Amino acid sequence: MPELPEVETVKNALAPHLQGKIIKACHFFTAGLRQKLDEELFNNAFIGTKIIRLKRRSKYLIFELDNNKWILSHLGMTGSWRLCPSTEARKKHEHISVLLGDGTQDLRYCDPRRFGEFRMITAPLNKDDDPQALAHLGPEPFDDAFNQAYLWNLSRNKTKAVKGFIMDPKTVCGIGNIYASETLFRCGISPLRKTQKLTKKDCHNLISHSQEVLQQAIAAGGTTIIDFQAPDGSEGWFHQQLNVYGRNGKKCTTCDKVIKRVVQTGRSSFYCPGCQK
DNA sequence: CGCGGCCCCTGGCCGC
DNA sequence: TGCGGCCAGGGGCCGC
Known part of the structure; x- marks a missing residue:
C-alpha cells in the first residue's frame, strides 16, 4: 500500500500515460478529503493546462503543470489512482x-478512509525543484x-524512542510503520530504545x-500494486518478506524467541526481544 | 522546541 | 446473523 515504494x-x-496530457476538467464527488x-477553484486553475511531469517526493505524488502550478496528491492510508474510460460508472x-x-x-482517485490529499500549489519552487x-x-532515503x-x-539529545525518530519525515522520508519495524529488526535495535542511545x-x-x-x-512494486488495487486478495510481497510486522506471538525467523507487539504513540510496533536491544 | 495524545474516516475481523 | 470493540500502512494539530 501507499508507502514510499508503492508511491514510486x-x-x-x-507517468507515461499522464505526461503531455491536457486536463479537460476536474470533478469532485466529495466535499473534501x-x-x-x-x-470551481481547481477547474479555473487547471482546465487546458498540460501535465509536464509526474514526480514523487516523500509519499507525495507531484503533478507538475505548464502554468507554474502543481498538484500535490497524497494517498493517505487507502488512496489509489487508476485510469479508465470516462464512460465507466x-x-x-x-x-x-x-x-x-x-x-x-x-x-x-479512490480513497475509502479519505485520509488522502489533493492540493493545488502555486508557491515558488525551492532549490531542489520541489x-x-x-x-x-x-x-529522501x-x-x-x-x-x-x-x-x-x-x-543527539533526543529522548524519544528510535521507532518514532526513523518514522518522522523530518528525519528521513518514506519509512512508514511497516518499514520502521522491519528496518529496526534488521539493525538489531529495539523500537523502544531512546534515540540518543544510538551509536555511530x-x-x-x-x-x-x-x-x-x-x-x-x-x-516488488508490481506485486504490491496488485494487492493495493484489490485489497481483499492480500497475498503479496509483504506476507512473504516480513520478519516482524504483524507477527506478534509467532516465533522469530532468526532465534527461538517470540515476536512482541507494543503500542508507541498510538501505532503498533513489532520486535524480537531476543534479536533487538 | 520536543513529545505524546488525539483526531480525521470507513471497513474488516474477531468474539460474544 | 448482528453488534460492539478493536485495529489499520499517514500526518496535522494541540497542549503540556
Whole structure:
C-alpha cells in the first residue's frame, strides 16, 4: 500500500500515460478529503493546462503543470489512482475524476478512509525543484544527505524512542510503520530504545538497512500494486518478506524467541526481544 | 522546541 | 446473523 515504494510504483505506472496530457476538467464527488475540495477553484486553475511531469517526493505524488502550478496528491492510508474510460460508472469511494485529452480518458482517485490529499500549489519552487510546501521534509532515503554524520548529529539529545525518530519525515522520508519495524529488526535495535542511545554504527546500519528494505519493496512494486488495487486478495510481497510486522506471538525467523507487539504513540510496533536491544 | 495524545474516516475481523 | 470493540500502512494539530 501507499508507502514510499508503492508511491514510486504508482508514479512509474502513471507517468507515461499522464505526461503531455491536457486536463479537460476536474470533478469532485466529495466535499473534501483531508482538506476541502473546491471544484470551481481547481477547474479555473487547471482546465487546458498540460501535465509536464509526474514526480514523487516523500509519499507525495507531484503533478507538475505548464502554468507554474502543481498538484500535490497524497494517498493517505487507502488512496489509489487508476485510469479508465470516462464512460465507466463511478465506483464506491471514488472521489475525484480528472478528465484528460479529449475527455475520453479519466484519471480516478479512490480513497475509502479519505485520509488522502489533493492540493493545488502555486508557491515558488525551492532549490531542489520541489514546491515550497514540501520544504519541511527531510532527505529522501537514497539521497546523499541521508548519511551517518547527519543521522548521528540529529539523534543527539533526543529522548524519544528510535521507532518514532526513523518514522518522522523530518528525519528521513518514506519509512512508514511497516518499514520502521522491519528496518529496526534488521539493525538489531529495539523500537523502544531512546534515540540518543544510538551509536555511530547504529546510524550506519539504520541507513543501509532502511535503504535495503525500501529497495526490495520497490523491486516488488508490481506485486504490491496488485494487492493495493484489490485489497481483499492480500497475498503479496509483504506476507512473504516480513520478519516482524504483524507477527506478534509467532516465533522469530532468526532465534527461538517470540515476536512482541507494543503500542508507541498510538501505532503498533513489532520486535524480537531476543534479536533487538 | 520536543513529545505524546488525539483526531480525521470507513471497513474488516474477531468474539460474544 | 448482528453488534460492539478493536485495529489499520499517514500526518496535522494541540497542549503540556
